[in-house]
Amino acid sequence: MTTIRIAGVARAFGAVAAVRDVSLQIGDGEMFTLLGPSGCGKTTLLRMIAGFCDLDRGSIHFDDQRIDTVPPHRRNTGMVFQNYAIFPNMTVARNVAYGLKARNVPAAETGDRVGRALRLVHLDGYGERWPHQLSGGQLQRVALARCLVIEPRVLLLDEPLSNLDAQLRVEMRSEIRQLQQSLGLTALYVTHDQEEAMSISDRIAVMRAGNIEQLGAPWEIYGRPATPFVAQFMGTTNLLTGQITATVDGRTRVRVADQDFLVGASSAAIGSAVSFSLRPEAIRPLREGEAAPPGWAVLDAQRTRIEFLGALTRLDLALGGGGTLRVATIGLPPQALGSERMRVAYDPAGVTVFA
Ligand SMILES: Nc1ncnc2c1ncn2[C@@H]1O[C@H](COP(=O)(O)OP(=O)(O)OP(=O)(O)O)[C@@H](O)[C@H]1O
Ligand SMILES: [Mg+2]
Known part of the structure; x- marks a missing residue:
């Protein structure tokens, strides 16, 4: 049972x-992630929290x-690093037992605990x-086993998967998540992915230049990014800036170049000027003659690019007056898209507006 209060x-x-x-608080048994670009302060x-870096100000409980x-x-924290930090001149068992030896745990108990930790990570x-x-x-x-064997109050993971290939990363992240949940561990995870x-996370703090954004x-x-930085950092988006020209029935019309x-x-x-984020997957291509759902906005546009990615098809549309609108759609093969002149629709309520 450990909560962290920073x-x-x-x-x-x-x-x-x-x-x-x-300042932030991490709940007992929570998987909390620090996410942000290189140099934003995640590792620091x-x-x-681990005790390897002094504070200039503030407190941690x-x-x-x-x-x-x-x-x-x-502090009884367990830390997993990007480069594993495994001792090359020790067997797996002795690597895992390392923290127990430092704590003077008797040999018989060490053997049991190492065995249990290796089973947990499927290295029986x-x-x-x-x-x-x-x-x-x-x-x-x-x-991971070397951390778990000491039964830490808090598990700290700093980009633990970034040295692995893409497929293994996906497998390992769900293994880590399952392990953390089944053991009820309070965990702080650092990644820029x-x-x-x-x-993997219950909650995420997006960091930028030493602050939580x-x-x-x-x-x-x-779905509700608070700032343009977060909208762009969290996957692909259309971040557009224009001028408000009207308000209609609780909605706002924004002129972006020559496009409303x-x-x-x-x-x-x-x-006044306003920015907004419209996610590519929130935009739906309409087939020939297909009506948009009630309340949705419709755009006429010229398609300039199709990228077929299997499950996903990405489209680029040319906006009036320059600029590109990115669209992502599932289950729609390129040949079903029709002519290059096409209509797309989106729900205005799903657009995030930055004041
Ligand atoms: N020991 C140090 N001495 C001097 N500068 C440091 C030290 N540690 C970190 N910094 C600086 O502090 C800033 C934050 O570094 P930090 O390692 O926390 O970033 P990060 O978010 O973990 O980045 P990355 O994703 O690249 O690992 C960077 O500008 C870095 O150069
Ligand atoms: Mg780092």
Whole structure:
């Protein structure tokens, strides 16, 4: 049972403010992810929790215990790194037993616990192997077992999958998620991969330049991005800027170059500039003569590109006055799209408007 409470922490390295002023709470048994581009401060924040990086300001608590003043080896955190950090001159079993030895756990109990940890990560029977005999995925499982064996209060994972190939990454992320859930561990996960973050997390904090830009459940962050930065970082989107020309029935008409868009309600006045995010998959191509669903906006456009990706087909449409609108559709083979002149529809209520 561990909650993490981070209050007003900051850390600078010389002139670089790595973490500016971060406060957040992670619930017991929660999988919480720090997501953001390279250099935004994810690892620094994780290392503050592990005890490998001092705070300039703020405090960190595990439950009611203040831990930022406690030395790292007494915080009882387990950390998994991108590069595994497995000792090459020790067998798998001795690697996993390492933390127990440091804690003076008796040999018999060590054997049991190492066996259990290896079973958890599906490496039963690998104890006597040497690291060079293992694949990348197996090495990362050893690193995970080495953390789990000490029964940490908090599991910290820093880009644990980025050295693995794409398919293995997808498999391992769901294994990590299942393990974390079945053990009820409080975990902090760091990644710059937005899909990985969404698939694995209860909640995500999107970081930018040392601050949290948005915090929420994956679907909130994807579906209701708070800023243009988050909208663009979380997958592909059409980020458009135009001028409000009218408000009609609680909806707003925005002129972008020579093209009108209908978006949801906006508090901004007529004539003011506004940005909005329209996801490619929220735009539906209409077939010849097909009517749009009631309340949807329709655009006439010239198709300039088709990219068939199997399950998904991506289209580029030329907007009036320049610019491109990206569309993604499933279950629609390219030959069903008809002529290059086409109509698409979207629900204005699904557009995120940035005031
Ligand atoms: N020990 C250090 N000395 C000097 N600068 C540092 C140190 N550690 C981090 N920084 C700087 O602090 C900033 C944040 O670094 P951090 O490693 O936390 O980023 P990150 O989000 O983990 O990035 P990445 O995705 O590339 O791992 C960067 O500008 C980095 O160069
Ligand atoms: Mg990092």
